[in-house]
Amino acid sequence: METLWFCLVAFMLAAYVILDGFDLGVGIVHLLVGRNAEERKQVLAAIAPYWDGNEVWLLAAGGTLYFAFPLLYASSFSGFYLPLMIVLWLLMLRGGGIEFRHQIHHPLWISFWDTLFSVSSILLAIFFGAALGNVVRGVPLNEEGYFFEPLWTTFTVVPDAGILDWFTILMGVIAGCTLTSHGALYLAMKTTGTIQERSRSIASAAWWSVAGTSALGLIATSAIRPQIWGNFSTYGWGYIFPALALCGLCGIWVFGRKRRDAAAFISSSVFIGAMLSTTAFGLYPNLLPSSIDSSPAITVSRAAAGTYGLNIGLVWWIIGIVLALGYFSFVYRTFRGKSTPETPVSEGY
Amino acid sequence: MNDALLIDRLQFAFTVTYHYLFPQLTMGLALLIVLLKWIGLKKNDERYHRAAKFWAGIFAVNFALGVITGIPMEFQFGTNWARFSRFAGGVIGQTLAMEGVFSFFLESTFLGLFLFGEKRLGRKAHFATAVLVFLGSWLSGYLIVATDAWMQSPVGYLIGSDGIVQLRDFGALLLNPWALWQYAHTMLGAVITACFVVGAVGAYYLLADRSHQYGELFIRVGVTVGLIASILVLFPTGDQQGKNLAHQQPVTLAAMEGAFTTQQGAPLTIVGQPDMDKMKMDNPAHIPNMLSFLTYYRWEAEVKGLDAFPREQWPDNIPLLYYSYHIMVGLGTIFIAILLVSVFLLRKSRLFHSRWMLWILLLSFPFPYIANSAGWLTAELGRQPWIVYGIFRTVQGTSTTVSAGNGLFTLLGFLGMYFVLGVLFIFMIIRKINKGPEEPIDLQSSHTSG
Numbered sequence: 001m002e003t004l005w006f007c008l009v010a011f012m013l014a015a016y017v018i019l020d021g022f023d024l025g026v027g028i029v030h031l032l033v034g035r036n037a038e039e040r041k042q043v044l045a046a047i048a049p050y051w052d053g054n055e056v057w058l059l060a061a062g063g064t065l066y067f068a069f070p071l072l073y074a075s076s077f078s079g080f081y082l083p084l085m086i087v088l089w090l091l092m093l094r095g096g097g098i099e100f101r102h103q104i105h106h107p108l109w110i111s112f113w114d115t116l117f118s119v120s121s122i123l124l125a126i127f128f129g130a131a132l133g134n135v136v137r138g139v140p141l142n143e144e145g146y147f148f149e150p151l152w153t154t155f156t157v158v159p160d161a162g163i164l165d166w167f168t169i170l171m172g173v174i175a176g177c178t179l180t181s182h183g184a185l186y187l188a189m190k191t192t193g194t195i196q197e198r199s200r201s202i203a204s205a206a207w208w209s210v211a212g213t214s215a216l217g218l219i220a221t222s223a224i225r226p227q228i229w230g231n232f233s234t235y236g237w238g239y240i241f242p243a244l245a246l247c248g249l250c251g252i253w254v255f256g257r258k259r260r261d262a263a264a265f266i267s268s269s270v271f272i273g274a275m276l277s278t279t280a281f282g283l284y285p286n287l288l289p290s291s292i293d294s295s296p297a298i299t300v301s302r303a304a305a306g307t308y309g310l311n312i313g314l315v316w317w318i319i320g321i322v323l324a325l326g327y328f329s330f331v332y333r334t335f336r337g338k339s340t341p342e343t344p345v346s347e348g349y
Numbered sequence: 350m351n352d353a354l355l356i357d358r359l360q361f362a363f364t365v366t367y368h369y370l371f372p373q374l375t376m377g378l379a380l381l382i383v384l385l386k387w388i389g390l391k392k393n394d395e396r397y398h399r400a401a402k403f404w405a406g407i408f409a410v411n412f413a414l415g416v417i418t419g420i421p422m423e424f425q426f427g428t429n430w431a432r433f434s435r436f437a438g439g440v441i442g443q444t445l446a447m448e449g450v451f452s453f454f455l456e457s458t459f460l461g462l463f464l465f466g467e468k469r470l471g472r473k474a475h476f477a478t479a480v481l482v483f484l485g486s487w488l489s490g491y492l493i494v495a496t497d498a499w500m501q502s503p504v505g506y507l508i509g510s511d512g513i514v515q516l517r518d519f520g521a522l523l524l525n526p527w528a529l530w531q532y533a534h535t536m537l538g539a540v541i542t543a544c545f546v547v548g549a550v551g552a553y554y555l556l557a558d559r560s561h562q563y564g565e566l567f568i569r570v571g572v573t574v575g576l577i578a579s580i581l582v583l584f585p586t587g588d589q590q591g592k593n594l595a596h597q598q599p600v601t602l603a604a605m606e607g608a609f610t611t612q613q614g615a616p617l618t619i620v621g622q623p624d625m626d627k628m629k630m631d632n633p634a635h636i637p638n639m640l641s642f643l644t645y646y647r648w649e650a651e652v653k654g655l656d657a658f659p660r661e662q663w664p665d666n667i668p669l670l671y672y673s674y675h676i677m678v679g680l681g682t683i684f685i686a687i688l689l690v691s692v693f694l695l696r697k698s699r700l701f702h703s704r705w706m707l708w709i710l711l712l713s714f715p716f717p718y719i720a721n722s723a724g725w726l727t728a729e730l731g732r733q734p735w736i737v738y739g740i741f742r743t744v745q746g747t748s749t750t751v752s753a754g755n756g757l758f759t760l761l762g763f764l765g766m767y768f769v770l771g772v773l774f775i776f777m778i779i780r781k782i783n784k785g786p787e788e789p790i791d792l793q794s795s796h797t798s799g
Contacts, residue, residue, distance in 0.1 A: 048465075049461045049465055050461075052413075052416065052457050052461075053454070053457040053458055053461065055457075056449070056453040056454055056457050059420065059423060059449045059453055060446070060449035060450050060453060060454065061449075062423055062424070062449070063423065063442070063445045063446035063447075063448065063449035063450070064446045064449070064450070066423075066426065066427065066434065066438050066442040066445055066446060067438060067439070067442025067443050067445065067446040068442070068446075070434055070435050070436075070437075070438025070439055070442055070513075071435050071438075073426075073427045073434055073435075073438060073442075074427055074431035074432065074434040074435040074438065074748075075431065075435075076427070077424060077426075077427025077428045077431065077434070078427060078428055078429070078431035078748035078750055078751050079750060081428050081429075081748070081750075081751050081755055081759075082755060082758075082759075084424055084428055085421075085424075085428065085759045085762065088420060088421050088424060089762060089766055091417075091420060092417045092420075092766060092770070095413065095416075095417050096417070096770070096773070099410075099413050100773055100777070103777055103780065142750075144749075146431060146748070146749060146750045147750060148750035148751060148752075148755075305438060305439035305442065305515065305516075306439050306509065306515030306516060308515065308516055308517065308519075309439050309440070309442075309443060309515060309516035309519075312443070312516070312519045313443060313446070316447060316450070316451075317446075317450060320447070320450030320451050320454070321450065323451070323454070323455070324450065324454035324458075327454055327455065327458035327459070328454075328458065330458070330462075331458050331461060331462060334462060334466060334469060334470075335461075335465070
C-alpha cells in the first residue's frame with residue numbers, strides 16, 4: 001500500500017513538473033521570445049487558461065503527500081523552511097506578474113510585470129531543481145526524522161551542507177535548461193509567425209544544454225549517491241526509465257528538426273517524466289535519504305499513515321483524479337488551437 | 350511561551366486571517382452570481398447577465414488573491430507545525446488532500462471556462478460553469494471547516510502505539526456534527542459579506558448618481574439575500590454552535606461570555622472589560638438570567654464559570670477571546686437591524702431615495718469582514734491551549750528545528766508581501782467598480798481564431 005502511494009505521489013509531482021513546467025519554461029523565455037508588449041501578450045495568452053490549473057497539481061500533490069506520508073511532510077517542510085517560503089513568495093510574484101500585467105496599459109507597468117514574471121520563473125525552476133538535488137543527496141536527519149538546512153554553508157557536499165551546494169546548484173541548472181527547452185517547445189506548438197520561429201531556435205539551442213547538463217548530472221549523481229543505482233541492478237526492468245528518457249531526448253531532437261512541434265513537445269514531456277521516474281525508482285524505498293550515517297533515512301514504511309486511511313484515500317483519490325483528468329481534457333479541448341495576437345489574456349482576472 | 354511558538358502562532362494567525370478576507374467574498378459572491386445568472390435565464394433579462402459579468406470580474410481578482418494567499422496555509426502545517434502535522438496528518442491530511450483533489454481542480458478549471466468561455470459555451474453551459482465554480486468553492490469551504498471541526502471536536506480516530514493519530518472512521522470525520530453547524534454558520538457569514546459588498550457598490554452608484562439600474566439591482570439583491578442570511582447566521586446556526594460549545598468546550602463558553610463564576614440564572618454580559626487579575630468584569634452591562642436561558646432554555650439553569658475549571662484548561666488569551674466573540678455577536682445584531690430597515694424601505698419603494706440609508710449601506714461593507722474574522726478568532730482562540738481539543742496541546746505542535754529567527758524572517762516577509770498585494774488588490778477593485786457594469790469587463794474580448 002505504501003508503495004502504491006509512493007507511485008501516486010510521484011505521479012502527481014511528475015504531472016506538476018510537466019504541466020507547470022511548460023508555463024514556467026514559457027516564463028523563462030518570455031523576454032527573449034517576445035520582444036515588445038504586443039508579442040509578450042501573445043506569449044502569455046498561450047498559457048493564460050492553463051497556468052493556475054497546472055499549479056493546482058502542486059497543491060494536490062502537497063496535500064496527498066501530507067495525508068499519505070505525514071512524517072515526510074512534517075520533516076521536509078520544516079527542514080526546507082527557508083527555500084519553501086521563498087518558493088511561495090516567488091509563486092505569488094509570478095502569479096501577480098500574469099494577473100496584474102493587463103490591468104494598466106502603460107509601458108512601464110507592463111515591462112515591470114513582464115520582467116518580474118520571467119525572473120521569478122527562472123528562480124523557481126532553479127529552486128525546484130535544487131530541491132530535487134537535496135532529496136537525492138540526502139539531508140542531515142536527526143533521530144526523530146527532522147532536520148533544518150540553511151540556504152547554503154560552504155557550497156561543498158558535506159553532511160551538514162545547505163540547500164545550495166555545487167551538486168544541488170547543478171541540479172538547479174539542469175532543471176532550468178530542461179524547462180527552458182520545454183517551454184520553448186510548448187510555445188513553438190502553440191504560436192505562429194515570429195514567435196514560433198524564435199521559440200524553435202531557442203529550443204534547438206536549449207537542447208544542447210539539456211543534453212550536456214544532464215550528462216554532467218548523471219556523473220555527479222553517481223559520484224555523490226552511488227546507492228541510487230542499487231535498485232537498478234536488483235530489478236533490471238527499472239532500466240526502462242532511463243531508456244525512455246533517452247528516447248525522449250532523441251525525440252525532441254528528431255521532431256524538432258522536422259518541425260513537428262507537437263511531437264517534440266510530447267517527447268520533452270516523456271523526457272521529464274522518465275527522468276523523474278528514474279530518480280524515484282532509484283530512491284525507493286527511501287523518501288528522504290539521510291546524509292548523516294548514524295541516523296536512518298525516512299522510508300515509505302516509516303512515514304506512511306495508517307492502513308485504514310490509506311485504503312479509504314485510494315477510493316476518493318481515484319475518483320478525484322479521474323474527474324480532474326476529465327476537466328483538463330475538456331479545458332484543453334475548449335481552448336485548443338494556436339495563440340495569435342487576437343487571443344485574449346486573462347482580462348477579468 | 351517561548352519566542353518560536355509566539356512567532357509561529359502570529360504567522361499562522363496573520364496569514365490565515367488575511368487569507369480569509371478573500372474566500373469569504375469569493376464563496377458568497379459565487380452564490381450571488383449563480384442567483385443573478387439564474388434570474389437572467391428565467392426572465393431572459395440581459396441586465397442580470399451583465400450584473401453577473403460585472404461581479405465575475407471582481408470575483409476573479411478576489412479568487413486569484415484567495416489562491417495566492419491560500420497556498421502558504423497548506424505549506425505552513427508542515428513548515429511551522431511539523432510535530433502537529435506528524436501527529437494529526439493521518440486524519441486531517443485526508444480532508445486537506447481532498448480539498449486539493451476535488452475542489453481546487455474543479456474551481457480552477459471551471460473558473461477559466463466561466464471567465465473565458467461565455468461565447469464558446471452558450472448561455473446554458475455558461476450558467477453550468479458558474480454553478481460548478483460555486484460548488485467547487487463551497488466544497489472547499491466544507492473540507493476546511495471539517496478539518497477545523499476535527500481539531501475542535503476530534504472524532505473517528507484512534508491513537509496508535511507510537512502516539513500518532515490514525516483515522517478509524519472516515520464517515521465520522523466527514524459528517525462530524527460540529528462541522529455541519531460550523532459550516533452552515535461560516536457560509537452564511539460569507540454570504541453576508543458578499544451581500545454587503547454588493548449592496549455597498551449599489552449604494553455608491555446611486556449616491557454618485559450613475560449606473561442607476563444596476564445600482565438598484567445590486568441593492569435589491571444585496572439586502573434581500575443579506576437579511577435572510579443574517580437571520581439564519583444567528584438562529585439556528587449560531588445558536589447551535591453555542592450549544593455544541595456548552596456541551597464539548599464548556600470552559601471556552603465561559604471565557605467567551607466573560608463568566609468568571611459559576612451561577613444559577615447566569616446573566617448575559619453585553620459589554621464590559623474582563624479584568625483577569627481581579628477575575629471580574631469591569632463596567633458590565635448584564636441581562637439577568639439570559640445566559641442560562643440561551644444555553645439551556647431554562648432561566649435558572651446553572652452555567653459553569655471559569656472557576657469551575659483548572660487553570661491549565663483555560664484558553665490562554667481570555668480577553669481577546671471575549672472581545673472577538675462580543676464583536677462578532679454585536680456586529681451580527683447590527684447587520685440584522687440595518688438590513689431590516691433596508692428591506693422595509695425597499696418594500697415601501699423608498700430605499701433608493703433615502704440617502705441616509707444608502708450612506709449607511711455604503712459605509713457598512715467593512716464590518717462583515719470584521720465580524721467573520723472575529724468569528725474565526727473566537728473559534729481558534731477558544732480552542733487554545735489545545736491544537737486538537739483535549740488530545741494535543743499547541744506547545745507540542747511546533748517545528749523543533751525551525752528557530753525563532755528564521756520564523757521572524759518569514760513573518761516579516763509575509764507582512765511585506767501581503768501589504769503590497771493588498772494595495773494592488775484595492776487599486777484593481779476600485780478601478781473595476783469605477784468602470785461600472787455598463788461597459789462590462791470584456792472577459793472574452795474578441796473571438797479566438799485558430
